[in-house]
Amino acid sequence: MSEIVAASVSILFHGLAFAMVLYLVSVGLSVTMGLMGFVNLAHGVFAALGGYIATSLMTQMGVGFAPAVAAGVVTAMVVSVPLERLLYRRLYGADELAQVLLTVGLVFMSVAAGKFLWGPLAQPFHPPAALSGQIELGTREFPTYRSFLIVAGAVLVTALWLGLERTRFGAQIRAAVDNRRMAQSVGINTSGLFTAAFALGSGLAALGGALGAEILAIEPAYALEHLIYFLIVVSVGGLGSIRGPFFAALLLGVADTGFKYLLPEFGAFFIYALTLVVLLWRPRGLFGYA
Amino acid sequence: MRKMEIIAPALAGAALAGLAAAPASAQTVKIGVIGTFSGPTEQQGEMLERGLQLYYKTHQNDLPKGVKIQLIERDDTGANPEVAKRLAQELVTRDHVQLLTGFVWSPNFMSVAPVATQGKIPAISLNAAATKAVQMSPYMVRVSFTLPQQAYPLGTWAAKKGYKRAYTAVSDYAPGHEAEEAFSKAFKAAGGQVIGQLVFPAPPTTPDFAPFLQKIKDAKPDLVYIFVPAGGQATAVMKTSVDLDYKGSNIALISTQDLVPDEEIANMGDAIIGLITAGTYTSDSPRPANKAFVAAWDKEYPGSKLRPDFESADAYSGMKMIFEFVSKTHGKFTGDEAMDFFKHWKDPDSPRGPIMVDPNTRDILQNVYMRRMEKQNGKAVDVEFETIGMVNSLGQVVSSK
Numbered sequence: 005m006s007e008i009v010a011a012s013v014s015i016l017f018h019g020l021a022f023a024m025v026l027y028l029v030s031v032g033l034s035v036t037m038g039l040m041g042f043v044n045l046a047h048g049v050f051a052a053l054g055g056y057i058a059t060s061l062m063t064q065m066g067v068g069f070a071p072a073v074a075a076g077v078v079t080a081m082v083v084s085v086p087l088e089r090l091l092y093r094r095l096y097g098a099d100e101l102a103q104v105l106l107t108v109g110l111v112f113m114s115v116a117a118g119k120f121l122w123g124p125l126a127q128p129f130h131p132p133a134a135l136s137g138q139i140e141l142g143t144r145e146f147p148t149y150r151s152f153l154i155v156a157g158a159v160l161v162t163a164l165w166l167g168l169e170r171t172r173f174g175a176q177i178r179a180a181v182d183n184r185r186m187a188q189s190v191g192i193n194t195s196g197l198f199t200a201a202f203a204l205g206s207g208l209a210a211l212g213g214a215l216g217a218e219i220l221a222i223e224p225a226y227a228l229e230h231l232i233y234f235l236i237v238v239s240v241g242g243l244g245s246i247r248g249p250f251f252a253a254l255l256l257g258v259a260d261t262g263f264k265y266l267l268p269e270f271g272a273f274f275i276y277a278l279t280l281v282v283l284l285w286r287p288r289g290l291f292g293y294a
Numbered sequence: 295m296r297k298m299e300i301i302a303p304a305l306a307g308a309a310l311a312g313l314a315a316a317p318a319s320a321q322t323v324k325i326g327v328i329g330t331f332s333g334p335t336e337q338q339g340e341m342l343e344r345g346l347q348l349y350y351k352t353h354q355n356d357l358p359k360g361v362k363i364q365l366i367e368r369d370d371t372g373a374n375p376e377v378a379k380r381l382a383q384e385l386v387t388r389d390h391v392q393l394l395t396g397f398v399w400s401p402n403f404m405s406v407a408p409v410a411t412q413g414k415i416p417a418i419s420l421n422a423a424a425t426k427a428v429q430m431s432p433y434m435v436r437v438s439f440t441l442p443q444q445a446y447p448l449g450t451w452a453a454k455k456g457y458k459r460a461y462t463a464v465s466d467y468a469p470g471h472e473a474e475e476a477f478s479k480a481f482k483a484a485g486g487q488v489i490g491q492l493v494f495p496a497p498p499t500t501p502d503f504a505p506f507l508q509k510i511k512d513a514k515p516d517l518v519y520i521f522v523p524a525g526g527q528a529t530a531v532m533k534t535s536v537d538l539d540y541k542g543s544n545i546a547l548i549s550t551q552d553l554v555p556d557e558e559i560a561n562m563g564d565a566i567i568g569l570i571t572a573g574t575y576t577s578d579s580p581r582p583a584n585k586a587f588v589a590a591w592d593k594e595y596p597g598s599k600l601r602p603d604f605e606s607a608d609a610y611s612g613m614k615m616i617f618e619f620v621s622k623t624h625g626k627f628t629g630d631e632a633m634d635f636f637k638h639w640k641d642p643d644s645p646r647g648p649i650m651v652d653p654n655t656r657d658i659l660q661n662v663y664m665r666r667m668e669k670q671n672g673k674a675v676d677v678e679f680e681t682i683g684m685v686n687s688l689g690q691v692v693s694s695k
Contacts, residue, residue, distance in 0.1 A: 014508045022502060123599070124337045126526040128561040138539045147537040150504070219502045221526060225334050264505040269466065269493050
């Protein structure tokens with residue numbers, strides 16, 4: 005009996021940490037896909053960028069953990085603005101295939117750029133001493149950094165939800181997601197809103213990429229390799245929703261970890277089976293409206 | 295005007311004479327290299343390619359006059375046997391290569407067996423390690439290593455050292471399974487007990503090994519034998535074992551050399567100090583032939599963060615074998631003559647120490663060393679502290695050294 009409890013605790017813990025990383029990276033994608041109706045397969049590129057900047061600053065210039073992560077987030081946000089204004093904007097409302105081709109092209113470019121700038125090896129990520137090692141909670145020991153991820157993730161998620169529920173900006177986004185034309189007619193500057201939302205989503209992705217570098221290693225093919233996970237989180241969660249991807253990430257994170265723990269040979273297969281089942285039951289995702 | 299009437303035909307005559315004279319002594323041997331130059335496993339391909347190119351570039355003058363080797367390289371993009379087979383077919387039928395080599399991945403090496411047999415084109419593995427691969431065609435030979443070669447002696451060594459409860463965790467493909475079988479067999483034969491086994495999906499779906507290593511930790515073994523293909527996964531495993539505090543829980547990790555590829559060691563930090571592995575090559579070996587090899591590497595790739603690893607050393611030796619044969623035959627040979635040479639090839643002074651091909655299996659026979667990671671002058675250094683002896687591809691010690 006105690007073995008089952010121990011196993012469940014292990015699965016929940018690691019699953020939760022993984023879920024937090026997935027959520028942070030994917031929530032921006034849900035907003036852009038729901039808000040702009042734009043299939044942005046290059047979303048993972050911002051996560052990778054955040055990770056690359058943060059790890060490079062930490063390893064090569066000895067910058068502290070918090071400033072390095074912040075720098076990664078700011079860089080991604082700054083890069084996202086011209087990208088949105090000059091490239092993405094042209095294909096709003098365009099045929100989805102065109103959007104896919106554009107963003108997949110961006111992904112390939114990012115893979116080559118990553119390799120060229122930082123080499124083919126995964127970037128070393130050494131969390132600060134304060135967040136390394138083990139932490140004792142009750143009778144068990146847990147890796148400190150992953151515990152930090154869970155806590156940081158919970159805090160950020162709450163801040164995000166509050167931000168979107170309680171601020172005007174959040175209300176504008178929700179309005180534009182619900183009905184863009186109506187939102188425009190009541191005077192909401194949707195085009196400026198899109199840029200801002202895109203920057204926010206990219207910044208969050210960068211945060212997820214930088215914090216999650218321990219779980220999802222930063223390497224050139226990052227955006228391509230983990231794309232499927234981000235897409236599953238967003239489609240199971242529901243496009244345009246903020247809450248949906250959270251529950252989807254939880255489901256995905258815990259289930260993936262659980263299957264790996266209990267049935268390692270079939271680990272990957274069950275996630276896809278689970279996704280299939282959920283989407284058959286709720287084609288719009290758990291909380292989708294788009 | 296008149297001068298031109300004399301000069302032009304004279305020039306033409308000289309040119310024709312020159313053209314007629316040239317082919318008689320020139321011989322270009324075309325060699326197909328099926329490597330991995332893109333995709334998530336590109337790093338391993340890069341290590342092999344560098345070793346191969348290093349020998350190729352620095353020994354051009356060793357070839358007899360008029361004999362050239364032309365490398366025709368193709369990208370299999372990873373462990374994709376269908377792609378590798380197609381590339382091999384094209385290299386043989388369209389490019390008319392006389393030899394096929396490269397092969398980072400065992401599935402790819404195995405897939406070209408029919409091409410090698412039908413075309414009578416020798417296929418030389420510079421890395422692909424699955425034991426049964428070379429048996430699939432009489433035209434296949436290997437200069438790298440096999441997993442049982444290292445895992446079997448390791449199992450015996452570990453049990454003799456006093457470890458009693460082992461857990462094995464390997465990647466789900468041929469070398470992984472061979473490694474697990476060999477280790478478990480040897481460990482059990484020497485009195486140990488294998489309390490559990492686990493298989494990592496390959497290719498890995500996410501690089502997070504935490505759930506697997508947590509499960510192993512929960513089972514409380516005293517020793518864990520892990521095999522993952524060399525490269526980024528090795529670092530991920532080491533870091534996760536530190537995250538989960540294996541040392542604090544008295545769980546020792548042990549592996550074959552794939553867990554400590556030289557180019558990744560700098561990334562692993564102190565997690566790796568004290569780790570014991572069985573292997574055939576480390577760039578830290580003080581052997582003179584290795585020092586020369588590493589010096590040549592540093593000269594060819596100055597400032598490179600990538601240290602040469604076993605893939606590089608194996609590719610280097612493989613190229614040497616090819617060069618020696620091409621020099622001997624001046625580039626004119628049949629597939630059967632090539633196989634005859636390769637089967638009996640040996641190099642008593644390679645960067646790995648003495649190596650030779652076993653004529654009965656066409657597989658490699660070489661020294662296996664027990665190594666420990668130590669910290670010297672602030673750097674992690676792999677120290678060979680024991681030589682097990684010449685071991686064959688099945689893991690049997692053939693002679694002690």
